[in-house]
Amino acid sequence: MQPAAIEIKDxxxxxxxxxxxxxxxxxxxxxxxxxxxxxxxxxxxxxxxxHILCGLRSFKEGEVNICGYSLQHQLREIKSLIGVVPQDIAxxxxxxxxxxxxVFGGIMGLKGAELKNRIDELLVFFRLEQxxxxxxxxxxxxxxxxxxxIAGLLHRPKILFLDEPTVGVDVQSKTLILENLKEINxxxxxxxxxxxxxxxxxxLCTQVAFIDEGKLICLGxxxxxxxxEAGGACSSLEALYLQLTGKKLRD
Amino acid sequence: MFVARSALFATDRKKTERLMQRLNFLIYKDFLLLIRxxxxxxxxxxxxxxxVVIMTYLQDSTFNVxxxxxxxxxxxxQDEDSLGLAIERQIEASGIFSVTKETAGExxxxxxxxxGKSMIGIVIPENATxxxxxxxxxxxxxxxxxxxxxxxxxSVQINIYIDPTAKSSFRNTLMSTLRExxxxxxxxxxxxxxTAEVDKLSPMPIADIQLSKNQVVFNEQYAMxxxxxxxxxxxxxxxxxxxxxxxxxxxxxxxxxxxxxxxEGSFTRLLTTSCPYYLYLLSKTFVYMAVCLLQFAAIxxxxxxxxxxxxxxxxxxxxxxxxxxxMGICSALSAIGYGIAIGKIATSHQQxxxxxxxxxxxxxxxxxxxxxxxAMPRPMQLLSAASPLNWGLEGFYDLLIRDxxxxxxxxxxxxxxxxxxxxxxxxxxxxxxxxxxx
Numbered sequence: 001m002q003p004a005a006i007e008i009k010d011x012x013x014x015x016x017x018x019x020x021x022x023x024x025x026x027x028x029x030x031x032x033x034x035x036x037x038x039x040x041x042x043x044x045x046x047x048x049x050x051h052i053l054c055g056l057r058s059f060k061e062g063e064v065n066i067c068g069y070s071l072q073h074q075l076r077e078i079k080s081l082i083g084v085v086p087q088d089i090a091x092x093x094x095x096x097x098x099x100x101x102x103v104f105g106g107i108m109g110l111k112g113a114e115l116k117n118r119i120d121e122l123l124v125f126f127r128l129e130q131x132x133x134x135x136x137x138x139x140x141x142x143x144x145x146x147x148x149x150i151a152g153l154l155h156r157p158k159i160l161f162l163d164e165p166t167v168g169v170d171v172q173s174k175t176l177i178l179e180n181l182k183e184i185n186x187x188x189x190x191x192x193x194x195x196x197x198x199x200x201x202x203x204l205c206t207q208v209a210f211i212d213e214g215k216l217i218c219l220g221x222x223x224x225x226x227x228x229e230a231g232g233a234c235s236s237l238e239a240l241y242l243q244l245t246g247k248k249l250r251d
Numbered sequence: 252m253f254v255a256r257s258a259l260f261a262t263d264r265k266k267t268e269r270l271m272q273r274l275n276f277l278i279y280k281d282f283l284l285l286i287r288x289x290x291x292x293x294x295x296x297x298x299x300x301x302x303v304v305i306m307t308y309l310q311d312s313t314f315n316v317x318x319x320x321x322x323x324x325x326x327x328x329q330d331e332d333s334l335g336l337a338i339e340r341q342i343e344a345s346g347i348f349s350v351t352k353e354t355a356g357e358x359x360x361x362x363x364x365x366x367g368k369s370m371i372g373i374v375i376p377e378n379a380t381x382x383x384x385x386x387x388x389x390x391x392x393x394x395x396x397x398x399x400x401x402x403x404x405x406s407v408q409i410n411i412y413i414d415p416t417a418k419s420s421f422r423n424t425l426m427s428t429l430r431e432x433x434x435x436x437x438x439x440x441x442x443x444x445x446t447a448e449v450d451k452l453s454p455m456p457i458a459d460i461q462l463s464k465n466q467v468v469f470n471e472q473y474a475m476x477x478x479x480x481x482x483x484x485x486x487x488x489x490x491x492x493x494x495x496x497x498x499x500x501x502x503x504x505x506x507x508x509x510x511x512x513x514x515e516g517s518f519t520r521l522l523t524t525s526c527p528y529y530l531y532l533l534s535k536t537f538v539y540m541a542v543c544l545l546q547f548a549a550i551x552x553x554x555x556x557x558x559x560x561x562x563x564x565x566x567x568x569x570x571x572x573x574x575x576x577x578m579g580i581c582s583a584l585s586a587i588g589y590g591i592a593i594g595k596i597a598t599s600h601q602q603x604x605x606x607x608x609x610x611x612x613x614x615x616x617x618x619x620x621x622x623x624x625x626a627m628p629r630p631m632q633l634l635s636a637a638s639p640l641n642w643g644l645e646g647f648y649d650l651l652i653r654d655x656x657x658x659x660x661x662x663x664x665x666x667x668x669x670x671x672x673x674x675x676x677x678x679x680x681x682x683x684x685x686x687x688x689x
Contacts, residue, residue, distance in 0.1 A: 054523045079525035086523075090516035092280065094287040099280075106276030107526045109269060151520065 002031040004065075005159055005190040006053065011062030013048055013214075022048040024214040026062070030207070032158075035181070035191040037205035039198070039237075041245050045214035046194040047087065050161050053192065054084045067158055080109065083157030083189075087164045089144045090151070093137035097128060097147050100136060101154060108155035115154075122150045125180060142173030149177060153184065160184065162193040166200060178204055198238035208237065212245050273526050277534030284508065285538060291504045295542055296549060299497025303550050304561065306493045311485035311563055321349035322425070325372040327360050328352070332380035334407070334440055341436050342373070347428060357410070364412045371425060372412035379407040384444055391448040409433075484564040490554040491647035492620045495582055495640050497550070498543050499611040502590035505539050506603040509594025528682055532675060536587050543583030544576075551575075567651070574650055578660055581667040582643035588671030589639070595678035614638045642666045 008028045014021040023045045030036050038046045051057040053064065055075045064071035066078045091100045101119045110118060123129040126146040136144060149165055162181070166174045181204065185191050195201050201208060202222045210217040210225075218229055222237055234240035286292065324342065328335040343350050348371075353360045357374050364372040386405065411429065413422055512518040521531060554566030568575060590607065597603035615621065617631060618640030624632055635641045646663035649655030 056519065056522055076525050079523065082523070084520065084523040086516055086519055088516040088519075090520035092284060092512075092517050093515065095280070095283055099283060103276050103280040104520065104524070106279075107273050107521065107524050109272070109525075111272055 002033050004029050005032040005034070005067060006030040006192070007063075007065040008053075009063040011049075011052065011059060011064060013052060013057065013059045013061070021214050023052070023059075026211075026214065026216055028209060028216060028219065030190060030192065032190050033185070033188065035185050035193060035204055035206045037201040037208045038192065038194045038211060039196075039201055039208060039241060040211035040217075044211045044245075046211055047163055048214075049211070050163050050192070050194060054082060054161055055079060080155070081158045083152035083155065083160045085149050085152040085160065085162040085165050087167065087194075089136075089148050091136045091144065091147060094135060096133050096135050097123070097139070098132040100147065101151060104151045105154040110155060118154055118156075119150075122153060125183075126150055127176065142169040145169050145173060146177065149180075157189060159190045159192065162191060164195055165193070166195065166197065174200070198236065198241055202237045210241065210244055217244050270527075270530065274530050274534055274537075277526070277530060278537055281508075281534050281538040285542070288504075291507075295501055295504055296546060299494070299500065299546055300550060300553055302497055303490060303493040303553065304557075307485055307489040307554075307558065307563055308561065310489055322347060322371060323369045324348040324350050325353045325360050325363055325369040326350050327354075327357060327372070327374045329377040330375045330379040332378075333443075334380040334383060334436075335375045337436050337440055338373075338375055338409075341432050345428075345432060361412055364414055367414055367416060370414045370417060371429075372410075374410040374412075376408065376410075379409070382407050383440065387441065387444040388448050391445060391452065395452050486554055486558055486564040486566045487652050488648075490550060490566050491651060492644055494547055494550045495643045495647070496611070496615045496620050498546055498583060499586045499589070499614065499640060500608070501539055501542060501546075501586055502593055502607040502611060503604045505535065505587065505590030506594035506597060506607050507600050509535070509591065510597060510600050510603055514600070528679065532591055532678065535591065536584075539587045539590070540580065540583050543586060544579055547579045547583075569650065569654070571650055571656070574657060574660060575647075577657075577664060578643070578646040578650060581664040582639070582646070584671040585639040585643070585667040585674075588674030591678045592674040592681075595681050611640075614640045617641070619644055639667055639670050642670075 006029070008026055011023055011026040012021050013023040026045075026049065038049065040046050048057065052059050053066065053071070055071065055078065059072075067081050069077045069081075071078060092103070095103070098119060101122075102115065105115045105119060119132075120129070123132050126149070128143060128146055128150075131139065131143060136147065139147065145165065145168070149162075152160060152162075165181075166177055169177070178200065181191060181193075193201075193205065205222060207219065208222050208225055209219045218225060220228070226232075226234055226237060226240055229240055229244065234243055326339060326342065328339055330336075339350075342348055351369065353363070353372070360372045360374060363369055382405065411426075413425065417425070509518075512521075518531075522528075551566060551568060555568065556565075559565045593603050593607050597606060615638075617627075617635045618624075618638030619627075619635055620640055624635045624641065627635065642663040646660040646667075649659040649663070653659070
């Protein structure tokens with residue numbers, strides 16, 4: 001068995017002014033080299049959980065260790081090991097793709113030829129080398145998504161958090177992103193990924209965790225979940241998802 | 252022991268290098284964002300320069316209006332005798348007024364002034380000369396008889412009408428000038444009439460007595476120390492004042508920049524890296540400090556070289572460049588700190604720009620940018636001591652007008668830096684609170 005990349009023990013988080021917790025008594029171990037899909041309806045607590053794991057939100061209850069470091073006490077060490085691909089495009093629209101990557105790569109500790117080579121390598125990997133000197137504000141949605149992803153990969157993170165990385169992109173871009181994510185995982189990175197696309201999760205993830213109302217409902221490989229959960233009555237992850245979380249709208 | 256200490260130094264040096272590298276990339280990013288924002292650059296450089304030229308030109312014109320521009324004056328002289336003619340002559344000879352004689356009557360004169368056709372109207376009543384002669388005769392005879400006559404209240408009334416749109420400051424200046432002439436005319440006239448009456452009554456004529464008109468001479472000059480050679484003028488007053496005002500307007504750009512980064516999500520990405528928040532603020536401080544100092548330099552150079560070409564007095568900066576730079580840096584720090592706090596606390600770009608611009612105007616108003624602090628009511632004077640623009644202004648006046656030194660500007664520098672530190676501290680506290688509470 002692979003050592004744990006992330007250990008979450010009894011984690012709870014309640015936003016100020018709210019009575020219900022966004023994350024409630026959540027425990028999970030993610031092994032190194034996994035691609036974990038966090039699936040759940042809107043407001044289930046996926047983004048809150050990702051934000052906590054990235055150090056963007058604090059928490060008071062529970063314990064989180066990432067690569068052996070305590071999230072509460074060794075955040076700086078953890079930040080150098082993780083990469084984040086936020087749900088929104090987190091780039092400077094007035095800067096070119098290359099300038100954006102140079103800035104984020106530099107802040108993450110790369111410099112000189114190493115930085116330049118890494119940017120060029122990833123631009124080729126995501127087929128954006130022709131557009132590297134264009135400003136982000138002139139990019140299509142799919143191109144922005146790919147640059148957004150590259151910005152999280154520059155420093156070769158051990159763990160990559162992806163919050164809906166394929167939302168709003170065409171099939172071609174989505175296919176390229178997913179293929180490249182698998183490749184990145186093969187190179188040794190652990191991926192923690194949220195999505196509303198069940199088929200995508202089924203094809204990409206080695207482990208899937210269903211979350212609702214801040215709680216972990218079930219965890220396993222997609223095949224195991226389809227076979228064992230809900231009495232084996234569901235033929236796909238999407239059907240199981242609806243079975244477990246219900247058809248009631250969540251806003 | 253030695254090995255351990257060397258290892259510690261090496262770790263510290265590596266850590267510092269890493270921080271410096273991150274700071275360099277942050278500065279590079281902020282610099283690119285700044286130069287790509289053409290409208291923002293225009294607002295930060297062209298607008299302040301234009302503002303300084305316009306305000307100095309206006310203030311210079313107002314300062315010179317009584318000396319260079321003739322004020323239109325309507326004169327209705329119903330006396331047509333010695334006093335009326337003396338007033339007419341004196342007003343025309345003053346060179347301040349462009350006199351037009353009104354003949355249609357007082358009501359017509361009042362209407363013309365109220366409609367703004369003339370700035371001022373003067374009505375000399377009928378028989379004014381005769382009335383004064385009668386009074387003088389009574390006083391002189393009374394004096395010779397040894398029976399002092401009390402003032403009978405039958406003095407001559409000259410009506411002065413002023414354009415209602417004239418500002419009170421201008422009206423006061425005008426009235427003070429008119430009073431000065433009136434006193435001169437009155438004393439000349441009375442002296443002549445008294446002499447004539449005394450000559451009639453006294454066996455020893457006194458008409459040949461030649462009294463100097465200027466028995467008391469006022470020698471007006473600016474209080475300056477010997478080493479000072481700077482002559483205060485509208486440029487010396489206005490360039491630092493309006494430069495400071497303009498520099499505080501960078502708060503709009505800076506706060507907007509911070510909010511834009513937050514809204515675009517790039518700030519969130521920065522937070523996921525191991526880059527400390529203070530480095531992010533330090534980068535903004537460096538870039539906007541460069542902007543502020545360039546603004547100062549551009550406006551001061553304009554005051555030195557462009558103003559004389561526009562007919563305005565040239566700015567004299569003296570030789571204490573290092574102190575000017577120090578004062579500039581401290582003032583810029585207070586503006587940057589304020590911008591950072593607004594950018595952190597405001598929830599939208601619109602909110603930040605409205606708050607930053609209005610609060611800057613308020614701080615400028617209470618800080619003495621428009622009206623000198625000494626001319627303000629007491630409560631406002633107390634308030635002005637809390638305005639960062641006032642600290643900057645006083646510091647620059649110390650250097651540019653009062654020929655002060657380092658110790659003179661030290662209190663203002665300390666106040667400006669303390670204000671900046673307090674603002675940044677608030678921003679950091681707010682940043683931490685957001686992370687914990689949300």
